[in-house]
Amino acid sequence: MPHEYRIRQARARDLGRILQIENASFGSEAYDRRLFAYYQRNCADLFLVAECGLRICAYLLCCLRGRSAELVSVAVDPRYRAKGAGSALLRGVLRRLRLRGAHRLHLMVHVDNAPALAFYTKYGFRRRRLVPKYYEDGGDAIAMTRTVTLL
Numbered sequence: 001m002p003h004e005y006r007i008r009q010a011r012a013r014d015l016g017r018i019l020q021i022e023n024a025s026f027g028s029e030a031y032d033r034r035l036f037a038y039y040q041r042n043c044a045d046l047f048l049v050a051e052c053g054l055r056i057c058a059y060l061l062c063c064l065r066g067r068s069a070e071l072v073s074v075a076v077d078p079r080y081r082a083k084g085a086g087s088a089l090l091r092g093v094l095r096r097l098r099l100r101g102a103h104r105l106h107l108m109v110h111v112d113n114a115p116a117l118a119f120y121t122k123y124g125f126r127r128r129r130l131v132p133k134y135y136e137d138g139g140d141a142i143a144m145t146r147t148v149t150l151l
Contacts, residue, residue: 003052003083007092010047010059012040017056018049025075029137039063039072048092050076050085058085062093062105069097069148071107074116081115090123094150102148108134108141120144 010018015036022030039047043063050058058076062069071093076085097105108131109116125144134141 003057003080003085005050005052005057005085005088007048007050007088009045010040010049012037014049014056014059015040018059021056021059021075021077022073024078029135031073036061043072046093046096048089048096050089052080052085058089060086060089060093062097064097064100064102067101067103069093069102069105071105086119087123091150094148097148098150104145105148106143106145108143110135111140111142117142124149 015033018036019030019033022036039061043061046062046064046069048060048062049056050060056077057080058074060074061072063072074086074089094105105125107120107125109120111130123146125146128143128145131141131143133139
């Protein structure tokens with residue numbers, strides 16, 4: 001049975017739960033509380049969470065600079081993966097970006113992250129280039145982009 005998600009702006013009090021999802025998703029590569037607090041202050045209107053019932057089950061962090069936006073990070077609680085939370089967040093951020101006049105949405109994804117690559121490709125992101133040694137572990141990234149249109 002599909003889940004219903006409520007998409008809303010992240011609040012400072014959500015950071016503990018966001019960190020749990022981040023650590024479950026990225027382990028030793030996870031962002032820390034200070035970095036999330038920085039984004040909370042500087043990109044707050046595009047720092048979104050998905051709630052399933054009363055529980056946050058995913059987050060998406062995006063920053064807008066001029067008419068171009070960067071999708072900084074997305075993570076879904078492992079229990080909610082492949083159940084629509086990521087899609088709901090992406091629809092929510094695209095709607096907000098469109099209202100703000102953004103034209104392009106960019107992101108970086110690890111070359112070995114097949115589920116993320118499939119997700120982004122499914123939603124119209126195109127591979128632009130390979131970025132060698134982008135990640136702290138020395139891993140390569142794929143730069144992807146899409147036009148800001150509604151899904």
